[in-house]
Amino acid sequence: MPQLDILSLFQGIATMVHGVPMITIGRIILITLGIAFVYLGVKGTLEPLIMIPMGIGMAAVNAGVLYLSATTMGTIFIDPMVSEPAKLLDILQIDFLQPIYTFTFSNGLIACLVFMGIGVITDVGYVMMAPFSSMIIAIFAELGTIVTFPIAVWMGLTYKEAASIAVVGGADGPMVLFTSLILAKDIFVPITIVAYLYLSLTYGGYPYLIRLMVPKRLRGIKMNLKNIPKITPGEKITFSIITCTILCLLFPVAAPLFMSFFLGVVIKESNVKPFIEFLEKTVLYGSTFFLGLLLGVLCEANTILNPKVLILLVLGSLSLLISGIGGIIGGYVMYFLTKGKFNPVVGIAGVSCIPTTAKVAQKEIQKANMQAIVLPYAMGANVSGVITSAILAGIFVTMLR
Amino acid sequence: MRKILERKMYWITGATVGLAGVAMVRLMAPTFGGTAKTVIAASGYVLALAGILIAALSTRDRAMMMQAQWREASDASRQNDARLGNENNAP
Numbered sequence: 001m002p003q004l005d006i007l008s009l010f011q012g013i014a015t016m017v018h019g020v021p022m023i024t025i026g027r028i029i030l031i032t033l034g035i036a037f038v039y040l041g042v043k044g045t046l047e048p049l050i051m052i053p054m055g056i057g058m059a060a061v062n063a064g065v066l067y068l069s070a071t072t073m074g075t076i077f078i079d080p081m082v083s084e085p086a087k088l089l090d091i092l093q094i095d096f097l098q099p100i101y102t103f104t105f106s107n108g109l110i111a112c113l114v115f116m117g118i119g120v121i122t123d124v125g126y127v128m129m130a131p132f133s134s135m136i137i138a139i140f141a142e143l144g145t146i147v148t149f150p151i152a153v154w155m156g157l158t159y160k161e162a163a164s165i166a167v168v169g170g171a172d173g174p175m176v177l178f179t180s181l182i183l184a185k186d187i188f189v190p191i192t193i194v195a196y197l198y199l200s201l202t203y204g205g206y207p208y209l210i211r212l213m214v215p216k217r218l219r220g221i222k223m224n225l226k227n228i229p230k231i232t233p234g235e236k237i238t239f240s241i242i243t244c245t246i247l248c249l250l251f252p253v254a255a256p257l258f259m260s261f262f263l264g265v266v267i268k269e270s271n272v273k274p275f276i277e278f279l280e281k282t283v284l285y286g287s288t289f290f291l292g293l294l295l296g297v298l299c300e301a302n303t304i305l306n307p308k309v310l311i312l313l314v315l316g317s318l319s320l321l322i323s324g325i326g327g328i329i330g331g332y333v334m335y336f337l338t339k340g341k342f343n344p345v346v347g348i349a350g351v352s353c354i355p356t357t358a359k360v361a362q363k364e365i366q367k368a369n370m371q372a373i374v375l376p377y378a379m380g381a382n383v384s385g386v387i388t389s390a391i392l393a394g395i396f397v398t399m400l401r
Numbered sequence: 402m403r404k405i406l407e408r409k410m411y412w413i414t415g416a417t418v419g420l421a422g423v424a425m426v427r428l429m430a431p432t433f434g435g436t437a438k439t440v441i442a443a444s445g446y447v448l449a450l451a452g453i454l455i456a457a458l459s460t461r462d463r464a465m466m467m468q469a470q471w472r473e474a475s476d477a478s479r480q481n482d483a484r485l486g487n488e489n490n491a492p
Contacts (some may be wrong), residue, residue, distance in 0.1 A: 131457030135450070229460045238412060242456050246419035250426055250449050387453070395446070 015065040015073050017156065017307055026301035027062040034058030034296065046200040049285075050054045050173075050292040054196070057296025065300075077297045080106075080189065097297055098289055101275075107179055110294075111174035112260040112289050117284025118354055118386070120176075120276055125231035126380035127387075128239055133334050133342065133377065138384035140333065141350030144169025145327025145392050148319040155311050160184050161191075163396035165312055168195045169319035171353040171391025173291075178257055179393045189298045190309045194316035196295060199353055201377045206324055206348055206357065213328045214344050218335070220369030221343040223377060233269040243387070251394025253401065258390060270342020322352045342377075349378035352385025411459035419452025 016024050037055030041048040061077050068074045078097045082088050092098050104110040106198040127134050145166045148368035149246035153163030168191070176195040180188035209220070244262035267275045296305070320333040331347020345365050365372045405412050425445030 109469065128457045128460050131454050135454055231460055235459060239456055239459070242412070243453050244415050246416075246423060246449050246452060249423040250446070251418070391446070391450070 002019040011066045012063050015067065019065075019073065023305065024302045026305045027065070028063045030299055030301055030304070031059045034060075034062070035297070036226075037296075046197075047268075049288050050196055050295075051200060053289055053292035054193075054299075055291045058299045059296075061297045061300045075300060077300075077396070078294070080303060081299055088134025097294060098188050099104045101294055101298075104182065104287075104290070105294055106367055108178050108256060110291055111164070111181075113179045113283050113287035114174045114291065115257055115260035116264045116279050117287065119261040120268045120279040120284070122261075122265055122268070122354060122383055122386070123379065124236050124265055124383055125242055126376055127383045128231050128235065128267055129228050130380045133346075133383075134380035134384035135290045135388070136334060137327060137330035137347050137350035137381040138352070138388040139350075140347065141323050141327035141381070141385055142170060142350070142388055142392055143321040143329070144321065144323030145389070147322050148315055149396075151318065152311075152315050155315070156312065157308065157315075160400050161187060161308070163400055164188070164191050165315045166319055167389070167393050167396065168198065168316045168383070170200055170353045170392060171320060171323060171357070172386060172393075173199055173395050175257070175389055178254070179397060182253065182397050185310070185383035187306060187308055189295075190306055190312050191301060191316075192308075193295055193304070194312050196292075198316050198320050199356075200248065201323075202320060202351070202353055202356065202360075206351075206360050207364050209321070209324045210328065210345055210348055210360070213311065213325070214331075218369050219345050219365055219367075220342070220372055221335075221340070222372045223343055223346075223374050224341065225373060225376065228376060233271070237266050240269070247387075247390065251391070251398055253397045254390060255257065256393040257393075259344060261390075320351070327351050327357075343372065343374050344376050346377050346381055349381040351381055352389050354382050354386060355379065357385075358382045359363050410455055413446070415452050415454070415456025416454055417452070419449050422446065422449030422452055 016027060019027070021330030034055040034057070037046060037051045037058065039055075040046040043056060057077075061075055064075050064077065065073055066075070068211050076095050078095050078101050079091050080101060082091050082387040088102065092102060100189060104113070144168075148169055149162050149166040152165050153159060157165065163175070164184040164187070167176050167179045172174075175193050175194075177188070180191040184191065206355035240262045244258050247258045251258070264279055327342060327350035329347065330350055331342070331344035334342040334347070336346045343365060345361050346362075349361045353359045358381070359374060361378040362373070362375045365374055422445045424440050425448060427445075430442040430445060433441055
């Protein structure tokens with residue numbers, strides 16, 4: 001019987017043993033991290049819609065490294081670094097996720113699809129019923145983006161990289177993906193992963209920030225819901241068209257994102273049921289699934305082990321933390337402007353993680369006062385947050401591209 | 402005609418202000434240089450945002466009207482309660 005070579009039998013282990021020690025350690029850590037993401041996603045600690053496919057992808061891609069030739073190692077999942085047309089055409093026929101990456105990721109289509117889905121579940125009427133407070137809060141909630149940019153430059157990132165990581169403060173996953181793909185393609189993988197990871201954590205972290213910054217007495221403030229006007233679909237459509245046109249004229253680079261978002265909004269308001277169902281279910285869930293899976297698969301040790309990752313991890317968390325603080329400061333500004341009638345906790349919803357932060361605000365307020373309902377105002381700030389973070393991303397892309 | 406214009410005032414003003422902001426950023430600012438360019442562009446961005454805000458205020462009149470109606474109704478019910486209370490307390 002010939003001698004059994006275990007390393008030849010399990011090529012994934014052979015490539016791990018024969019690889020550079022640093023990469024081997026990275027692969028083991030990433031496999032463990034992937035399993036942890038799946039566990040935390042299933043448990044509900046992290047966002048399961050993103051974390052489950054991402055975790056599985058991460059574990060599989062780092063375990064599934066094989067010998068592509070006598071000297072080269074790689075995977076047959078995806079090759080994000082290929083740009084030469086002839087080589088790309090070959091890879092498209094070999095790597096099974098390459099078509100999705102090339103035709104939806106690198107051109108920003110997946111971000112637009114997610115935005116169409118978000119648009120169709122968003123009610124702009126909430127912005128129109130309280131535009132002033134919504135906008136004020138949303139502007140304050142961009143504090144993280146504004147403050148992180150110079151800090152990132154100071155920490156050694158280029159202007160483009162700094163802008164890409166600063167946009168994490170807007171708490172808008174597709175926006176981060178879109179900006180980093182345009183401005184910092186070399187490090188868009190770690191930036192987007194940091195963004196999605198932290199966005200999943202905001203649900204767990206922001207309640208503590210609220211309790212730290214807003215005393216229980218203020219958290220329980222009841223807001224007046226009696227004078228909320230009923231906004232007709234026609235008004236919402238008109239508002240969407242005006243806003244979309246102005247934003248597209250202002251930031252043509254981000255026009256695909258604006259169009260996608262407001263298209264979703266207009267379809268929702270025009271009540272075209274087959275389209276609503278298609279965008280809400282198939283497009284939103286389909287693109288979220290592939291977004292998670294591809295992000296996980298892109299977490300191959302060779303791609304992600306970049307010396308800048310640690311800096312990105314620090315800056316991403318800093319950006320979201322400062323945005324949360326800024327949002328609550330915006331809530332306090334409204335509290336003082338309305339002479340105590342506005343609940344400052346609504347400010348956290350200015351961080352535009354639709355609808356997570358609005359839900360966090362409502363949940364925390366109800367813990368202090370069961371009868372206090374602020375969800376319409378929180379959703380208004382939430383939707384305004386999407387608009388302001390798109391504006392900031394547009395400014396960065398226009399100025400630095 | 403005048404009534405229609407009055408009703409649509411916020412929409413028209415909002416769109417006009419927003420487009421003026423766009424014109425400042427896209428048409429005016431590039432013709433200047435240095436600080437003037439930055440100032441004009443920044444003002445344009447603010448103006449465009451203000452345009453969106455003004456358009457969103459189109460429902461403001463209705464909100465005010467609803468608030469006034471609600472205030473009137475609550476005043477009336479309070480007066481009614483007070484009157485009924487006086488009648489009940491009458492000898």
